[in-house]
Amino acid sequence: MLVNKTKPTLSESIRDGLVELIVSGELKAGERLIETKIAADFGTSQAPVREALRELEGLGLVESRPRRGRHVLPFVEQTIREAYVVRAALEETATRLALLGGRLPFDEMRADVADMYRCATVDDVRAMGLASTRFHRRVIVAGNNFLLERAWEALQIEARTAIALVVTKPRLRDVADEHAELLQALESDDVEAACLHTRAHQWAYADLPHDMHGTARTVRFPGAVA
Template sequence: MTEEPAKLPRLTLARQIRDSLVSRIVSGQVRPGERLVETRLAATYGTSQAPVREALRELEAMRLVETQPRRGTFVRPFIQETLRESYVVRAALEETATRLALLAGTVPVEAMRAEVEAMRAAAERGDDEASARASVSFHRHIVEAAHNELLKLTWEGLQIEARTSVTMVATEVDLHDIVRDHAELLAAIEAGDLETACLQARDHQWHYADLPHDAHGRTRDNTATG
């Protein structure tokens, strides 16, 4: 039997419900194929159906649930697996994009600095959504600078925004660690250190693949932060 979450305050926001459901889905507390009923969720969280409905719409945009006509909203299958797989693929794409952009001298350093500053400001405010947006924009700058349309289309096809939001909610990552990691990657890029920058671009994503080993075959340190 699935463990029920603690009730949220009466005047809960759709985002609180969304984040609670993300954590429960990714952790497996809510199983693939399980139906999410608005009235039942509203009762569980002690709120009306309106914020629940909004939360479910956001979960559908994140591709965690799917709404079937005349049947309802269901948790999509294989969520944990596809999250892991997407980060391995993303690591390879961004390593290649970093190499291409550095070799071509097309990296938009100023724009990327601005995104790091946006992440820093978001961390100070505790705004995880703003941090996620800045992080995605940072990496999109690199991908676009590679000037490889197929690479870019493949990267966009991974639903980067949605997966980033899911990961940040599910792993409760420290926003200041996000700033640090992106600043280190940008420093390697600015220094023109091709191999170090490519290595960091790959490892930055591989960390979130949640595999028992890292990209170098070493046993993963579970205390590490991405």
């Protein structure tokens, strides 16, 4: 059966295009972002550009200055490292709560992983991001803690996941494999091992110069300190 790729909205395409320009260094920290120019570059109206810029501002890639417009912020520290470290703590806690309460929806999570493998087959990065977010949201919801869920949603996980996939450009098959391994850990009877795997899963994307145990590692993103 042929599986078609999902199509991003105009604002998502502009958002991802701007992310690539920022990561590559074509748009530098402090550079002003002019809506009319961006709209012309992407061949669209200003409305989706404005929406994309608002999202990037919420993600810490762009800031708005009174009477001076929007400007590019430094990339790695705010968009990858900090968010994934916080996310790791939230998801580890949710995992513990969900496992102890026996609330994880394993059938749905298996379906999410199967969907990720389908996404990898057709190289659908956008759908992979959506499937990954859906998988992790199930763990958060199963944690049955309102404040934890609210904090997780405040990180704008769906958008950050999309950006991380744009930046890191991983093999989508590897992403699916990582989630299959995480699911296997969650399905085991070892709560501590499952929590550790959950934390490690997020720390791998934090791209810090050390892992969660303090062991030195090499960072991958442009401008990062090795």
